[in-house]
Amino acid sequence: MKRIAMLVIALFMMSVSVPVFAADEMTKEQKDECLLASKDCMGQIDTIQEKIAKLQGEINKGTKVYSAEELKKLNDKLKEANDLLDNLMKQ
Numbered sequence: 001m002k003r004i005a006m007l008v009i010a011l012f013m014m015s016v017s018v019p020v021f022a023a024d025e026m027t028k029e030q031k032d033e034c035l036l037a038s039k040d041c042m043g044q045i046d047t048i049q050e051k052i053a054k055l056q057g058e059i060n061k062g063t064k065v066y067s068a069e070e071l072k073k074l075n076d077k078l079k080e081a082n083d084l085l086d087n088l089m090k091q
Contacts, residue, residue: 031065032058036073048085055081 034041035051035058046054055078059071066074 036070048081052078052081
């Protein structure tokens with residue numbers, strides 16, 4: 001009897017937690033917080049070219065996903081990454 005009760009409680013706990021994880025994933029797909037605010041960047045090491053491509057992809061999402069202020073921040077980071085790439089190519 002205890003085993004069945006524990007199983008029911010475990011299943012209930014898992015079913016309650018799944019929507020929370022799904023909601024978190026949806027916002028992560030919409031906004032790349034690592035590029036925008038340097039959050040959740042653990043284990044992400046990109047080349048400059050990859051970072052530029054990611055920034056351009058996020059900027060292309062436009063105002064459907066990002067506010068005007070966030071788009072300006074992404075554009076500034078894109079310009080900074082392009083300048084860094086240009087400086088490295090000159091050397």
